[in-house]
Amino acid sequence: MSSEGCSGCQVRERALCSTLSDGELARLNAISRQKHIERGATLMWAGDEGVVCGNVIAGMLKMTAFAADGREQIVGLLYPGDFVGRPQAGELPFSIAALTDSHLCIFPRAPFQAMLDDHIAMERMLLRRTMTALDEARHRMLLLGRGTAEEKLAGFLLEMIERSGAVPSGRAITAGEATIDLPLSRGQIADVLGLTIETVSRQMTHLRTAGIIDVPGGRLVEVRDLAALRARAMVD
Amino acid sequence: MSSEGCSGCQVRERALCSTLSDGELARLNAISRQKHIERGATLMWAGDEGVVCGNVIAGMLKMTAFAADGREQIVGLLYPGDFVGRPQAGELPFSIAALTDSHLCIFPRAPFQAMLDDHIAMERMLLRRTMTALDEARHRMLLLGRGTAEEKLAGFLLEMIERSGAVPSGRAITAGEATIDLPLSRGQIADVLGLTIETVSRQMTHLRTAGIIDVPGGRLVEVRDLAALRARAMVD
DNA sequence: CGGATGGTTGATGTGACTCAACGTCGGTGG
DNA sequence: CCACCGACGTTGAGTCACATCAACCATCCG
Structure with a gap:
């Protein structure tokens, strides 16, 4: 696995490691281990x-x-390129589980911590990402605390669309070009949004009967009117 | 103001600057400005x-x-010693306003960013704090998404008690030793908890009639049964 | 085929919101 | 000094959005 090296890594350009030169990468590679989950x-x-x-x-x-x-x-979702865990000591505040079959590159905490100490650029990138994650978490607090069920679901679908890369962010589409395959069950969506399964399901059919989305199969969602979906999400 | 120097600063030991020696502090002091708000x-x-x-x-x-x-x-509260703002460029995601008359020590972003670059210990402390803030924000997502009104208020009061220092965290008290003077109006508490003013007020009287707290004056709260308050908060 | 899993839909309940009235306090001006 | 005002807080009655409880359907898989 890790004998393949990092040069062909799918997230070579996106992960924290992108701050490392090929040479430095070798050191990290030496302590890393691939993990399938x-x-x-x-x-x-x-x-x-x-x-x-x-x-x-x-x-x-x-x-x-x-x-x-x-x-x-559910307090956060992790996508390819994202960093997982705390470099510092201490017990984990949250559980982490796979929504789809996943692939990680993991390091024992201590040597990774040492690595961070020696590579300021990597630490700086981690800081920046953590701040971004904090902003996102706070933004979601607005949704959880003040949003209606419809706003929550619309916002969630928009996030899924952007993360899936189906629609370049901000672009307008006309017909049903964007189809996403949600990696979450209704129950998990409910856990993200602070709702119940039934409410998620009802809001989903509500958006469907309004012609905004189509739901060809359980977890498939086709967006037919992105503008309308945005209008029903919370904006700030 | 800033001519007084940092040695007598009230948060000298707690703020990010605690990572700086007296000499380095002089450089920071040179770009800092006191601000009353x-x-x-x-x-x-x-x-x-x-x-x-x-x-x-x-x-x-x-x-x-x-x-x-x-x-x-309200997505976050700031206490003495806390860091405010983003060292990196970009527009602010949230508004910041004073709940009580406040006093800050502010720096222009660019030179502070340069300072951070030169003082890894300070940057590391900022990283650690940002991660802690992220954990807190995520914890609050659980409260916002899944908590009842009573759990939200009890949790809020407990935070206020701990932050006010009235009760050493984790200690048990018997009679009404802890009295806190909330710096937030009912409306602001509602904005923290994702509730309405009326619901906050009702839950407050609810806790009062249960003998758990006493409310001698508008924003004064005396805790009479800390254990019971903890029992009504959300634990994880 | 039968059971498990996940999703939808309907009937009903309820916690929190909404709307509204009233009380209290602190300031301000006649 | 009191009348008045605005900001803040409490309380009550009624409503509504979402939760709960329950039935049913589709798909998958042994």
């Missing part, structure tokens, strides 16, 4: 000591917070 | 170019996200 499997449990961190190479994962009684809230 | 006044508006950043020395501030129709959500 099946859809539905959990990579880390909240409360565990987080002994590894790494990069998402392929697939999609969720970060989940739990209440004592089992209620759960 | 009155309760209710806005320091930065969402959408503005964020040309400064700084440290909170005294007082308390809020970060607010707005929807197009005026709905608002």
Whole structure:
């Protein structure tokens, strides 16, 4: 696996490692390990000591917070190129599980931490990304705290569209060009949005009967009127 | 103001600057400016170019996200020692306003950014703090998305108690030792918790009639049963 | 075929919102 | 000094959006 080296890595240009030269990359490669994780499997449990961190190479994962009684809230989604875990010591605040079969490049925390210390550019990139993630989390707080069910779902679908790359951000489309295959079940969407399965389902049919989307199969969603979808999302 | 130097600064030990030696501090001091901001006044508006950043020395501030129709959500609270702003370029995602008369030590972004580059320890502290803030934001997503009104208010009061230092975190108290003076109006509490003014008020009297808190005056809250308050908050 | 999983839909319940009235406090001006 | 005002908080009645409970359907797979 890791004997293949990093040069052919799918996220070579996007992940934190993009700040490293080929030579430096060799050092990181020496401590890295490829990890495959099946859809539905959990990579880390909240409360565990987080002994590894790494990069998402392929697939999609969720970060989940739990209440004592089992209620759960998905607090973040991870895409290829994203960094996972905390370089510093301490127990993990959230569980991380795979939504689709995923592929990661992981490092033991201590040597990676040392690596970060020696490579300021990489640390700086991590800082910048963490700040971006913080802004996104706060933006989602507005949606969770003040949004209606329709706004939540519309906003979620828009995020999925942009992340899937089906529609260049900001572009307008006319007919149903954009089709996305959601990697989340209705229940998981509900956990992202702070809703119930039934409400997500109802809002989905609501958007469908309004002609804004089409739902050819369970997790397939075809956007027929992007502008209308944007109008129903929360803007700020 | 800044001629007094940093040695007597109230947050000398807590703010980012604690990573700097007295000598290095002089350089920072040279570009810093003290700023007083009155309760209710806005320091930065969402959408503005964020040309400064700084440290909170005294007082308390809020970060607010707005929807197009005026709905608002407070996405973060700032306490003495906290860092404000983005060192990098870009427009501000959220507005920042003072909840109490506040005192800040601000720097133009560019020279501060340069300072950060030269002082890895400071940048590292900023990274660590940003990660902590991200964890807190995500934790609050659980509360916003899945919490009941009572859980939200109980959690908020507990945060206020801990931040006010009235009760050492984790300690148990018996009688009404802890009294806090909330710097937020009911409406602002509602904006933190994603509720309405009326619901906050009702939950407040609900906790009062249950004997858990006492509300001697508008913003004064006396905790009479901390354990019961914790039991009504969301735990994970 | 039968069971499991995931999704939709309907009937009903309820927690929080909305609308509205009223109380309290602190300031301001006659 | 009191009348008035505005900001803030409380409380009540009614409503509504979303949750809950429950039935049903489609797909997949052993």
